Amino acid sequence: MVLFQISEPGEAHVARQYHLAVGIDLGTTNSLVATVRDGRAETLIDADGNHHCPSVVRYFADKAPVVGQAAKDAAYQDPLNTVASAKRLIGRGLADIGTTANKLPYEFAKSESGTPLIRTVAGDISPVTVSADILKTLMKQAEAELGGELDGVVITVPAYFDDAQRQATKDAARLAGLKVLRLLNEPTAAAVAYGLDSGSEGVHVIYDFGGGTFDVSILRFSRGVFEVMATAGDSALGGDDVDHVLAEWIMRQAGLGDEIEHRQLRRVIGEANRVKEALTTADVAPFTVEDSDGNPWQGSLSRAEFEDLIDPLIQRTLRPCRRALRDAGLTTADIQDVVMVGGSTRIPRVRESVGQFFGREPMIDIDPDKVVAVGAAIQADILVGNKPGDEMLLLDVIPLSLGLETMGGLVEKLVPRNTTIPVVRAQEFTTFKDGQTAMSIHVLQGERELVADSRSLARFELRGIPPMNAGAARIRITFQVDADGLLSVSALELTSGVESRIEIKPSYGLTEGEVEKMLSDSIRYAEDDVNKRRLHEQLVDAARLIEAVEAALSMDGEGMLTKQECVSIKAALQALKEVQQGEDVKAIKAAHDKLERTTADFAARRMDTHINEALSGKLLDQIIE
């Protein structure tokens, strides 16, 4: 209902409840939660006064998992049950992470749908569960700090995350029991925090080199609108890779081979990480590891050697920068400033190389670790409805092209990368055999021409096509990408009206059954039970709908509804209000869905009418001027 408050500012001052909303930066290495309080966005601290929660979870056979610093501290003692960097695995198949998996100190199992599972004493754990456990911890931290239940969250994801990775992140939020207002791209979140803070209009580059992912986004900021012009990146390149390169170098120096144990590998990686951080300021960093006989082995690494080792990784970040500029149709001369985000931008060599590439000093005066969470909090505050009339708007893009498999194993692109979302695109296909009654539809993501080189998102079948000659059927396939960057696909045979619609559940994603099972598993150690939580979710949804429908009725009920329509809507509304008093989850859901259905036409009519009015109002204003 926000729309009408904008067009009629006089009515915007109705006393409204303040909603609790937070932004969560779910990082590879560290996670943060932030909120807007008294008009200021700030990160929240945990009971020990820390802003950062290490994205590490330790699992036990007989008790609830431990999240954060305590888990990180235990990583050396209990490497197999302590999961770090789950973000590098989320939404990916075992095949995708083959090379990464060898370097990760876990034992993997494979789920039915091909997603990697981590073998722990608590059973086989999905990266989605690990992320959910981190989110739950942050949620509790925020609720303790803010003194109430959260009404909604904005969770950030790397801009370059594909559909499967986004969907998996949303699944994790659902497991954690969070209402996701929006998935927001990390560089866009950083731009919001930076842009609103600096107030500088123009074209900005956000260079976001984090613990496990790299993104670059080019945005135009003008009068409250953040418009992403292009984004590019590498969703498997980050500070972790710097650590691995250093760890491999240290192992070569110390004469350690690949047969090294998990525990020892963890230590070497930990030492590599320490050396990396020391070299931010020092010219030489000493280190100690155990050699193959268990004796201490000492060595040191100079800044110059370090830079030689990591230059290839830095070069890998500059290629996406070139591509983003090209896609935006810009050159480095068009860029007003380059904003550095993510812990890996603390490395002096990274700053130097990025500065050279763009021909200007990068901006490092913002805290590269907090800026994403702060931007997410600002967006959450607006989306949840705490700032009616705020004109800020984010126009984001899809990072990777979406397409379909066609004859010969080729990909036909329906939505090219860097298209502004939401987007709806349709294309018609036909049958290639006489009497063909089914058509297999294979949805792909990526820039390559061959199906074999692309990310397979989903396969489904359109059945029941009436038998016709080859080429006579007309099958329209529609892709819809929403504001979270999530895809849904529908197929319709136009001559007969046979329809097949699916929400994309990525090939490597979780099935509905798996999500349900994880949901009940995750509640095993929690105080609340499944039913209580479902009831709570339904009540929240019911309250929201009642509020929306009552507002709509009082504004447009008389003008837009026939008497009969009005009677049915009021009856459905009353029915929901009645069951809302009880605790029957099914009855509340049924009454909720009934009211949604009954008001659907009314809602569509209102949208069209009000937007038409608002648009012609704007035009009138311009003529008068």
Place this chain on the structure above:
Amino acid sequence: MESIFSKDYFTLFSLPVTYDVEQEALTQRYREMQGMIHPDRFVNATAKERRVSVQMTALSNEAYQTLKSPLKRARYLLQLRGADIDDAVTNKDIAFLTEQIELRERLDEVRHSDDAESELHKFASELQSRIINLQQALQGAFLDDATAGLAKAQRLYDEMQFISRLNDELNEIEDARD
């Protein structure tokens, strides 16, 4: 009142139906419209309103991208004027056919050359200025309402489409090098 889903893209943004679109006005109207219909404004609305918002925003994105791009705008305007775009009537201009072959050969040279960075950029900027010239020619052609004007606009559009495709392929070559 007419639904916004049935309006043509120009009327949607309250702009005159002409090739010569005032880009600043277009961007301003687009942003105003996004401010009203974007899904971010309907997070707490009913499921139906959220769906309509996604569809309206997608429509407005499509309309904006179409009117912003010189090529897509030409195609859209030709369609509005009843031209059959997908009709495979090829350009019969012999001079242009010869030139197409030459340009293709040049693209192949760039593709297979080892050190073609500067050659690639030179070619790209030539194509760019070509597109700008075609844009001006199209402006004139669309002003002519007669059949002759439409035929000329279609010919210019074909040419622009060819040049744009070359430009896309050039970008792909550059992508592959990175």
